[in-house]
Structures are given as C-alpha cells and as structure tokens.
Amino acid sequence: MTDNPSPLIRFERLSKVYRTTAGEPIHALDNFSLDMGKGEFLSIVGPSGCGKSTLLKILAGLQPATSGRITLAGKPAAGPQSNIGVVFQEATLLPWMSILRNVLVPADVAHIPRKQLEGRARDLLKLVGLQGFEDKYPNELSGGMQQRAAICRALLREPEIMLMDEPFGALDALTRDFMNLELQRIWQAQHNTVLFITHSIPEAVLLSDRVVVMSPRPGRILEAITIDLPRPRTLAMINSSEFGAYSNHIRDLLAQQGIVMGEEAA
C-alpha cells in the first residue's frame, strides 16, 4: 500500500494529558517524537506509567492525542488502520467463539469471506503450536495458549505494522523464550514493522533493531539505542558480552531515573 521511503511511522511531538475523576491532569506522554522505518523492530522499555501503553493506544486509533500527531507513510493517521495488527497484554479472545473463529475475527470485520483466510488461520495456529486446538473454546486453553491465538489473530491479515503491548508478560519464562524466538521468525518471514512494548530489558535487546528507553511519567525518550547484533538472534547470545553491554547500558539509564528493572526472561 505504501511505496514511500521511510519513515513508515512518525510520531510528532505527541502529548497526552488525562484527567482523573477529581479533575487533576496527569501527563502521560510529553512531546514524544520518533521515526520508525519500514521493517524495523522497535521496543519501548520503561517503568509502569511512562505512557508506553498510551502511545500504543494512540497509534492504534483507540485514543486521541492531546497534542501532536502521527503520520503513517506521510499521511496523518486518524482512527484505526486496517494495516495495523494489535496484541494486548491480555488475549481478549471472544469466549463464545472457537479458537479458529477467534483468529478469523479480522476477516469478519473486513467483510472477507472466512473460507478465504481459513487456510492461513490454520497455518498460523500450527506455527504457534496450537494445531489440534482449532475447535476448542478460549476457556479450555491456558493463558499462554490464548495469547498465542491472539497473536495469530493479529497476524491474520498480514498487517504492515504490529503493535504489541507486553504480549508475553503473563507467560512463564520458558514459553516466553519460545515465543520470543517465534516472534523473530514470524517478523523475519513477514517483513512487517513491529512496535513492541515490554518490561523486560533482555527481551527488548533480543528482539529489537532499536530500543527506546523512556522516563517515568510524563513519558519522554531518554535514549534510542540501536542494537547491532546479527540476525537471527539466538538465546545463546544473551550470554555474550555485547548483549550484556546493551542490557547494562539500558539498566543504567533507568537506574539514573531511580528505576530498577527486574531480570525477567533473562
């Protein structure tokens, strides 16, 4: 759809102010500016309440920005975009639909006959290890399996951009490592652009081309760090000295803000 050169996504001086029920303003995002190139895998790391999720919701068209704007391939983004797939912290599958039907929800929304995308849906489920669970209902699956189905749903229409809001936060460490490698594989196969939000520094370094480190509220960019590690990345790299240097650098940045991040998924 877009043949324009990079940046694919441009955040221009984006700010978001919430009002509490008492009427007090909360500055969630402050003058956030960032360019993302086509095909880039970019992670945002930061403490709770730094506006990471707000940023993602604005990009997904779920919330308006207070000021500033987002352009997609040069065009101002207004409202939800069909070429964006979103994975939230929770799987939010529809409990009255089978897993296969859940993955096909984007087809329904876009008025594409289900038959047309059913093959792809089955392939995606197979890819994430959910073969044989197509006709089960979400409450028959564990949280990790539900989240994998949610990722299939987001990937169904081969979106140009994937937004992922701590998608593996609720998974156990083993499943999380597995899902990280799967995600890298899928991303390399699909050549889509990923904006990935996480609490885990190792996860961010392992997956990303660039890691954006954010300050506590109001969320500002402390630094955008280019991760110059060869692809495909492996879990063994986590123990390499370069990997350690990136992780330590990010941890130091956050520590200067008085934030200590855990060793999740390390």
Added chain:
Amino acid sequence: MVAKAEIVAPALPSRGSLLRQRPELITVPLVFVLAIAGWECAVRFLDINALILPGPFEIWEELIDGLQSGVYLKHGLVTGEEMVAGFLIGASLGLVIGSVVSQFPLIEKTFFAYLVGLQTVPKFAIAPLFIVWFGFGIQSKIFISAMVVFFPMVVSTIEGFQASDQRQLDMLRAMGASRWQQFRMVKLPNALPFIFVGANVGVVLSILGAVVGEFVGAQEGLGYLILQYNFQLKIARVFAILVVLATMGISLHLMVKFLHRRIVFWRKPSSHLEA
C-alpha cells in the same frame, strides 16, 4: 505433549460422589414430601375446615378430576396463549428497544430516567384500563402480560449493554470494526446473560399478567375459573388450578433456561436469577 498438559481438565465427578457434591438432589424432594405430609396431617388432625384449607389429597383428586373433564385444558389453553403471546411481545419489545436505546448515551440517560419513574408505578393497577381499551377478550390480557414483561426485559437489556467488556471492544475497534460490528460481535453476546435474567423475571410476570387480566374481566381462562370457584367456595379446585398455573410457569421457565444454556454456553450462571 506439553501443550496438551496445559488444558484445564474439568473434574469429572465419580458416581459415588454425585450426591456428596450435590446434596440438594436429596434435600429438595425431601422438603417437598415433608411439607405435603405435614400439610395433610395438619388438615386431618387439627380438623381444619376444607372451605378454608383443603388437604393435598383433596386437591390432588380435584386436579385429576378437572384434568379428565377437560375444563383445565380448555381454560389453560386460553391462559397459556395469553401468557406466551404476552411474554413474546413484551420480551421482544424490551429487547429491541433496550438494544437501540443503549447505543446512544443521551437517549439512554433520558429514557432510563422515565423508565425508573415508570418502574415505581404499580403496573397491575392499570389492568382495568386495558380492559376498557382492548375489551374482555384475550387481547387485553396479552397486552397486560406484555406490558409487565417489557419492563424487566428492557432494564436488563440496557444493563447488559452497559456491561460490555472494554478490552474486547478496544480489540475490535483497533481492527476498524464498525459500530454495528461492535454491537453484533461483542456487545450483544456480552449482554445476553443479563437479557436472560430479564427473561426469567419476565416468565413469572407473564403468568401474573394473564391471570390478573382475567381477574379484572374475562369470560374464560384459569384466572376467570379461580374467581368462579372462589365464589362457589370450591377451594380445593382453586388450589388445583394453582398447581396447573405453577406447572405452566415452570414449563416456560425451563424453556427459557434451556435456551439460556444453549445460547450462553460459554458462561456458567453466576446468580440464582440466572440459574
């Protein structure tokens, strides 16, 4: 194999533990038997006048008698038609109006204010008006029944639409779903458990509506029959008709419950009203 182990396996109760897990399977019929026996004993040994309180056996004999003569069937069909037609009309109207109103916050707030006001009006008190408007026939009873079913149905429907899962809606909106798609794919299914609560309340009220309508003015129906027998002091027959009415009510309730189980299959009933 790892993936398989993740499935949440439902605990299958073994045969021996069934009664231990659901002791109400014993206690519910037990209380019924004890109550009937106590009632019969009280009537016999305390020598209660049958004109005031007949015993269960006498009521049973009248019930069999009335069923065999076909008189309950004739009048029961009339009341049944009033009750089912009234329920269907009232429930559909409540469902449609509640669904439409819920989609527009301002209309919902305005409508709800009047609805709460109307809730406090004793609706059965205007039953005589319905006789004036729609005559002594079956129509007036259907409309009384529909009116009393409408209110709980519309309130439950509106409540159901307020209970939509915001995360599911966000997910659908992020895909670019239209308002109609959001309604059909998330809001309506989330509202269904509430709608069935309204339908269960409506079932009870539909019988009340039909019978009260017949009390006020009718030439047929079980409510009319109760009045007739009451005047003739055939009290056992009055009780027998109550049994017939209860059976009709339970049947309709079971039908709604069956639909509830089939349609809202993903959700275990969470309250006695839903059960």
